[in-house]
Amino acid sequence: MSDHFHPETLIATAGVSADAGHNSVAPPLHLSANYYWNDPCEKPQYDYARSGNPTRAQLEEALASLEGAAKGVITSSGMAAIDLVLNLVDPGDLVIAPHDCYGGTHRLLTARQKRGHFDVAWVNQTDPVALEAAFARKPKLVLIETPSNPLLRITDIGLVVAYAKKCGAITVADNTFLSPVLQRPLDLGCDIVLHSTTKFINGHSDVVGGAVLAKDAALGEELAWWANCTGVTGAPFDSFMTLRGLRTIFPRIERQQATARDVVDALVKDDRVECVFFPGLESHPGHEIAKAQQKGFGSMFSVEFAEGVDVLELLRALNIFTIAESLGGFESLVCVPSAMTHAAMTPEARATAGISDRLVRFSIGLEHSADLTQDIFAALEQASSGEKTVAYFPGRAASKCA
Numbered sequence: 001m002s003d004h005f006h007p008e009t010l011i012a013t014a015g016v017s018a019d020a021g022h023n024s025v026a027p028p029l030h031l032s033a034n035y036y037w038n039d040p041c042e043k044p045q046y047d048y049a050r051s052g053n054p055t056r057a058q059l060e061e062a063l064a065s066l067e068g069a070a071k072g073v074i075t076s077s078g079m080a081a082i083d084l085v086l087n088l089v090d091p092g093d094l095v096i097a098p099h100d101c102y103g104g105t106h107r108l109l110t111a112r113q114k115r116g117h118f119d120v121a122w123v124n125q126t127d128p129v130a131l132e133a134a135f136a137r138k139p140k141l142v143l144i145e146t147p148s149n150p151l152l153r154i155t156d157i158g159l160v161v162a163y164a165k166k167c168g169a170i171t172v173a174d175n176t177f178l179s180p181v182l183q184r185p186l187d188l189g190c191d192i193v194l195h196s197t198t199k200f201i202n203g204h205s206d207v208v209g210g211a212v213l214a215k216d217a218a219l220g221e222e223l224a225w226w227a228n229c230t231g232v233t234g235a236p237f238d239s240f241m242t243l244r245g246l247r248t249i250f251p252r253i254e255r256q257q258a259t260a261r262d263v264v265d266a267l268v269k270d271d272r273v274e275c276v277f278f279p280g281l282e283s284h285p286g287h288e289i290a291k292a293q294q295k296g297f298g299s300m301f302s303v304e305f306a307e308g309v310d311v312l313e314l315l316r317a318l319n320i321f322t323i324a325e326s327l328g329g330f331e332s333l334v335c336v337p338s339a340m341t342h343a344a345m346t347p348e349a350r351a352t353a354g355i356s357d358r359l360v361r362f363s364i365g366l367e368h369s370a371d372l373t374q375d376i377f378a379a380l381e382q383a384s385s386g387e388k389t390v391a392y393f394p395g396r397a398a399s400k401c402a
């Protein structure tokens with residue numbers, strides 16, 4: 001399929017009617033672990049599924065076309081994608097990472113640093129002075145996560161790239177929160193973009209996966225070499241499911257972000273809400289940068305509730321939102337990062353990152369905005385009343401205790 005088509009068309013047609021063997025319209029799922037050779041001297045295109053697999057290749061190509069990459073690697077998880085990229089640095093090299101990144105990323109970098117694999121400089125990447133000081137240390141690789149998880153801080157990708165280019169550092173953007181529908185970091189000068197495809201890319205909360213996509217073919221080949229060497233490539237079935245989920249990403253994201261905006265607009269007016277972290281709000285410090293580098297503001301936001309609100313009680317009292325750690329699916333999810341997604345960080349690291357115990361993160365799905373808003377306000381009423389809730393199923397069908 002030609003690259004001059006719109007991305008919606010590329011995704012709707014990826015791998016469609018390409019099966020010469022049986023003329024199947026939907027791309028077939030190839031589960032075979034290995035592939036036969038016609039002759040011991042003629043290596044086939046695919047020989048062993050860790051190294052390459054037709055189903056995984058279709059997802060790789062579809063994602064690479066969406067992100068504007070030359071070459072992609074599909075990994076078994078988002079963490080595997082981040083770890084894959086870390087093969088590009090050597091002991092003694094410096095990695096710059098956001099001080100408020102996803103807790104699992106923080107844990108991985110901290111653990112590898114402790115083993116002496118590389119050094120890490122944790123930086124508030126929204127602070128140009130801190131960025132300049134960090135780049136003076138000549139990093140080998142810089143990891144950007146924008147909007148950040150869970151505070152939705154916006155990093156100026158172009159600014160980081162400019163610093164990185166001066167010292168020859170590799171720039172890697174974790175684009176999980178927005179997807180290529182809303183942001184294309186490679187167009188802004190990054191060398192690599194990665195995803196937890198578990199989130200918006202698959203969008204159906206039934207696959208854990210990741211992707212690493214490189215602007216430059218040689219860098220992509222180097223990453224593919226490491227992926228085969230370390231065995232972090234994704235399973236064919238997961239790729240099949242993820243490509244299936246990816247086909248609806250444009251309408252999903254459009255609808256989810258419109259709903260998130262409605263819910264945010266209702267929440268900002270309430271006295272029990274201290275702060276809503278949503279880059280779509282003009283009061284958000286990263287609003288102008290987000291407007292310039294993103295095509296939309298997404299469907300993730302976090303809320304810092306006022307002192308009188310028991311946030312754990314609030315979660316228990318919600319009926320439509322499910323208490324869960326992931327994000328980006330068709331269903332609305334809610335979490336308290338300090339107790340869940342970011343529990344792996346030390347309390348000190350969370351305090352430095354600004355993640356308080358009263359912070360609640362929302363991932364908005366495909367439900368109706370009026371129902372979601374009503375659900376939050378009903379739960380807020382309960383969480384501010386001092387009454388206790390019994391949740392029959394966590395996050396669902398809650399009733400008041402006497």
Ligand code: PLP
Nearest residue numbers: 077078079102149176196198209
């Ligand atoms: N990057 C971000 C921004 C995430 O939020 C997550 C998971 O929540 C990951 C990476 C890790 O992805 P996975 O859970 O697929 O390993």
